[in-house]
Amino acid sequence: MKTLTAGDTVPDFNLLDQDGNPFNLRKQIGQKMVIYFYPKDDSGVCTKEACAFRDAFEDFKDLGAMVIGINSGSVESHKSFARKNRLPFTLLSDPGNVVLKKFGIKPVLFLTGRETFIVDETGTILHSYRAFLNGASHSEKALEFLS
Numbered sequence: 001m002k003t004l005t006a007g008d009t010v011p012d013f014n015l016l017d018q019d020g021n022p023f024n025l026r027k028q029i030g031q032k033m034v035i036y037f038y039p040k041d042d043s044g045v046c047t048k049e050a051c052a053f054r055d056a057f058e059d060f061k062d063l064g065a066m067v068i069g070i071n072s073g074s075v076e077s078h079k080s081f082a083r084k085n086r087l088p089f090t091l092l093s094d095p096g097n098v099v100l101k102k103f104g105i106k107p108v109l110f111l112t113g114r115e116t117f118i119v120d121e122t123g124t125i126l127h128s129y130r131a132f133l134n135g136a137s138h139s140e141k142a143l144e145f146l147s
Contacts, residue, residue, distance in 0.1 A: 003104035004117065008125045010035070011102040015070070015092040018078035023068075023092055029123045032065040034142045036116040037105055038135065041073045041081035049114070049135025050087055056139045057088050063146045066090070071112065072097050108132045116142055 004010070010033075012026045036053070038046045053060075053067050060067050067089035073081070078091040094100055097112055105113040116138040118127040129141045 003106065003115075004125055004128065006125055006127055010117070010119045010123050010125055011099070013099045013102065015094055015099060016075050017093075018075060018082045018091040020075050023090065026123075028066065030121055032063070032121060032146070033068060033119040034060060034065050034116065034146075035068045035070065035119060036114075036138055036142075037070050037100055037103065037112065038114050039071060039111040041071065041077045042084075045114075045133065045135040046071075047081075047085060049138055050081070050085055052136040052139035053089060054085065054087050056143055059143055060146070063143075065118075065142075065146055068092060070094050070099060072100070114138070118142055118145055 014022060014024050017023050038049055040046055050069060070092045072094050075093045078093055082091055100112055105115050107113055114132045114135060115128060115130045117125050120126050127145045129138060131137050
């Protein structure tokens with residue numbers, strides 16, 4: 001599958017969040033979303049990325065955008081990661097990388113890819129950003145685009 005880009009419709013999905021609650025993407029249509037895929041909870045680059053989104057969380061809220069992080073980690077791993085780093089946004093568990101594959105995100109070496117998508121209120125992807133080794137830049141680039 002090709003990697004989704006601006007103009008594509010975000011695929012619907014159902015996953016569990018870090019508290020074990022069901023999350024359905026279609027129920028979020030009507031608000032802007034920043035959806036970022038990251039390889040692994042508690043790794044150095046992924047922690048920097050998550051903390052950059054945390055530090056800018058109020059700015060995203062002010063712009064009307066919900067922040068969602070996704071990877072294949074378990075609900076328990078996400079809960080621990082969110083608690084340890086005081087993450088105020090939703091982390092979704094994607095066992096088997098089913099949703100990651102729907103977005104067409106390509107692996108880098110032996111790890112899953114790192115990519116951020118900005119989705120408008122209608123469910124259309126407006127922008128995407130890929131920078132594997134610079135996780136902290138994802139929050140900055142998303143804010144620049146939304147501003």
